[in-house]
Amino acid sequence: MTRGPSDSGPQGAAALRGSMDATTAPHRIPPQMPQYGEANHIFELMQNMLEQLLIHQPKDPIPFMIDHLQRDNDYVPKIVILGPPASGKTTIAMWLAKHLSTNLLSVESLIAKEYSPLAADARMHYQKFKMVPDMLLIRLMQERLKEEDCVRRGWILDGIPETREQALTIQTLGISPRHVIVLSAPDTILIERNLGKRIDPQTGEIYHTTFDWPPESEIQNRLMVPAGIFEGETARKLLEYHRNIVRILPSYPKILKVISADQPCVDVFYQALTYVQTSHRSNAPFTPRVLLCGPVGSGKSLQAALLAQKYGLINVCCGQLLKEAVADKSKYSDLIQPFFEKEIAVPDNIIMKVLKQRLDQQDCVERGWVLHGFPRDLDQAHLMDNLGYKPNRVFFLNVPFDSVIERLSLRRTDPITGERYHLMYKPPPTIEVQTRLLQNPKDSEEQIKLKMDLFYRNSAELEQFYGDAITLNGDQDPYTVFEYIESGIINRLPKKVP
Amino acid sequence: MEARSSRELQARNYLEKHRIMDLLTYLTSALLFFRPERPREYLISILERLRIARLSGVALPFFMDNSNIASMFEMLDSSNKGSISFVQYKEALKTLGLCTAEEVLKDDGHGVTFEKFRNEVPKKWTRHRRTTAVTAQ
Numbered sequence: 001m002t003r004g005p006s007d008s009g010p011q012g013a014a015a016l017r018g019s020m021d022a023t024t025a026p027h028r029i030p031p032q033m034p035q036y037g038e039a040n041h042i043f044e045l046m047q048n049m050l051e052q053l054l055i056h057q058p059k060d061p062i063p064f065m066i067d068h069l070q071r072d073n074d075y076v077p078k079i080v081i082l083g084p085p086a087s088g089k090t091t092i093a094m095w096l097a098k099h100l101s102t103n104l105l106s107v108e109s110l111i112a113k114e115y116s117p118l119a120a121d122a123r124m125h126y127q128k129f130k131m132v133p134d135m136l137l138i139r140l141m142q143e144r145l146k147e148e149d150c151v152r153r154g155w156i157l158d159g160i161p162e163t164r165e166q167a168l169t170i171q172t173l174g175i176s177p178r179h180v181i182v183l184s185a186p187d188t189i190l191i192e193r194n195l196g197k198r199i200d201p202q203t204g205e206i207y208h209t210t211f212d213w214p215p216e217s218e219i220q221n222r223l224m225v226p227a228g229i230f231e232g233e234t235a236r237k238l239l240e241y242h243r244n245i246v247r248i249l250p251s252y253p254k255i256l257k258v259i260s261a262d263q264p265c266v267d268v269f270y271q272a273l274t275y276v277q278t279s280h281r282s283n284a285p286f287t288p289r290v291l292l293c294g295p296v297g298s299g300k301s302l303q304a305a306l307l308a309q310k311y312g313l314i315n316v317c318c319g320q321l322l323k324e325a326v327a328d329k330s331k332y333s334d335l336i337q338p339f340f341e342k343e344i345a346v347p348d349n350i351i352m353k354v355l356k357q358r359l360d361q362q363d364c365v366e367r368g369w370v371l372h373g374f375p376r377d378l379d380q381a382h383l384m385d386n387l388g389y390k391p392n393r394v395f396f397l398n399v400p401f402d403s404v405i406e407r408l409s410l411r412r413t414d415p416i417t418g419e420r421y422h423l424m425y426k427p428p429p430t431i432e433v434q435t436r437l438l439q440n441p442k443d444s445e446e447q448i449k450l451k452m453d454l455f456y457r458n459s460a461e462l463e464q465f466y467g468d469a470i471t472l473n474g475d476q477d478p479y480t481v482f483e484y485i486e487s488g489i490i491n492r493l494p495k496k497v498p
Numbered sequence: 499m500e501a502r503s504s505r506e507l508q509a510r511n512y513l514e515k516h517r518i519m520d521l522l523t524y525l526t527s528a529l530l531f532f533r534p535e536r537p538r539e540y541l542i543s544i545l546e547r548l549r550i551a552r553l554s555g556v557a558l559p560f561f562m563d564n565s566n567i568a569s570m571f572e573m574l575d576s577s578n579k580g581s582i583s584f585v586q587y588k589e590a591l592k593t594l595g596l597c598t599a600e601e602v603l604k605d606d607g608h609g610v611t612f613e614k615f616r617n618e619v620p621k622k623w624t625r626h627r628r629t630t631a632v633t634a635q
Contacts, residue, residue: 033530040537042529046522057512061521062549069542 031365031388034287038392043284048074055174076154077102078176079276080161082248083183084241085234086194087261088268091206092183093158095269096276103150106158107132110140118143138169145175164247171251179276180252182245183261183268187238190261194234198223212265255280279492287368288313288489289390293462294397295455296448297404298474299481300372303397306482307370314364318355318373322346325354348380352387359389377458381465393489394466396459397474397481401452408448412437468493571615581611591622 037043049068058064077100083089090106097104111126113119118140122132132140137160145155157177161167170176196209201224207214214220228237249256257275259268290307292300301317308315326333326340332354339346351374359369371391375381399407410423415438421428428434441447463469470488474481513519525541534540574582574590582590587610610618 032533036533037530040529042526042537045537046526050518050522053518054509054512057509061516061518062545062552066542066545066549069538069545072538 028362029365034285035390038284038286041284044282045074047282071151073152073154075279076152077156077276078154078178079156080177080180080252081156081158081183081272082161082180082245083159083261084185084187084190084245085237086190086197087183087185088265089183090158091212091265092181092269092272093156094205096272097156099273100154100156100276102154102156104156104158105141105144105150105160107137107160107162110137110144113140113144116140116143134163134166134169138166138173141170142173142175161248163244164251167248167251177252178255178280180256181272181275182249182256182258184258185261187235190238191231191234194229195231197226197229199226200224281491286392287366288370289368289392290370290485290489291391291394291466292370292372292397293394293459293466293469294474295399295404295459296451297408298397298399299407299478300397302478303482303485304370304372306478307485310486312367314367314369316355316358316364316369316371318351318371320373321354321358322351348383351380352383355384356387356389375462376455378461378465381462391466393493394469395485395488396463396469396471398471399474401449403475404452405445405448408443409439409445411443412439414438567616567619568612571612575612582615584610586610587615591619 049065052068053061053064056064077096079096081089081093081096093104093106096102111119111122111132118136122136122140125136126132141157141160144150161170193208193211196211198207198209199205200207200214200219200222202222206212207219207223214223228234259271259275261268288311290313292304294300304315304317307313322336322340326336332350335350336346336354355374358364375384406424407422412421412423412428413419414421414428414433415436417433420426421433421437428437463471472481472484472488525544528544529537529540532540570590571582574586
């Protein structure tokens, strides 16, 4: 019997007390746990394992789980590509299969398989009736998907399922794709396009007389005209396709993407590629720890306030924090006060101490934080990183100099009411108020220029340090910028293409 | 739909029978607690140990140990009498998942002392694990 570590005692007891008395004792979970969970995608790992267990329901779960973990195939491609004839399905499927180095399965490739009694059966059927019965096709597919290379490297299905019955049977067998792409184009375009279809008999690749003509003359000479490309035939196939596709689409509600096939092949390919490389939103618990960087006047405080209001995050403004420390006459006020008086920047380690105190408080740990105004250069960033405060979303707000000047130099304050105005965005109501408005000396053009230069000197290093940062155009109205920030927080971080 | 609900029922029964959710909770807690560099390898090692333990009948590694039991008793016995009431004892066992509703425990009228608590809980734990090990196979 193994003994747990010696300090598991009080934590185990706390968990027990928590379960008995959930209302009084809040769980004090150390922040390293959620950070580790996020960094290693533990939630998705467990979710995938549970999915596989429920699909296969093995009699002996533990060896099954060991195998699953060793195979490590949670993120291999599992794609279905559907579309009308002449939409370029097969071309896209082939290109994707080559790019993602995965296996391509289509009706033709399944029935052409050697050493399989099922495939021989299917071939016979196809020769006689020009189609393969559903059950036979599904069983062929199941057999193929069980093979080692499909399990290890994933698969792309080209044109399967053809009907709703096939889609449902696939689902009950536990084969579920992660991405479904449907190509669509107007019928007239497709009929016309089909007339120009040519096939290279050696490689099986499909070319087109107008849109996709191979450059090499030897391939040109080999090309054959495939059967069934004339208008009547195409129209018939299209009719059948439309009848079926409408009933297949509801089976894949959340993972479907429709791409217009009425554009150049390369465009369709790139759209498809970006889509299959995005992972869907997961249900993993996520406490946002957001860092907003940008020059003065880029809207950081405003965005932080909006985020705090909507998501309950704690708005941590570094400058504000220091001023509060001085005003509260806390233990740091004596340290900070002389720097304020002489108008020099407060040294990094003092700022870090005040910041650490705030970020360690229970509400920050529990609800997440939005930090702005710190770090301003690489040293500060390293300092924060070493102490363990790693933000999981970093945003850089870019605003051109003229916009900053416009935003800041037109700020005015009314000395009598204390109300703040902006001569362009929030003008004062009466002439009387306007005459007595005063400007903060910090908002003068020279000061603004100084601060912006300071920021841009350090920003390149910061952008390099926070490799996963998202850059946004801050020169828009606040709610648009807010929407961009929101989508940056909620969606998974995009994987950097190497 | 009839078919759908029966599949769902089947899935739920599967989870119950093999106590999958408990196992996953245990694995996740172990991962978050020990925070190994390579989570998959660590999980594989835990599962291998469980598998061997199950085959050979050796007592399984579990999260709680004697210091936990002492802390638990201290919490239940808030006035430091040295013994807890029978109701408290039964509730504690239920929370730990060691006592099913059908099991009837004798109430000997004297309450449960620390000694008895310390002896009973590990015994019940091992017995509980053994029975689930047998049913899970």
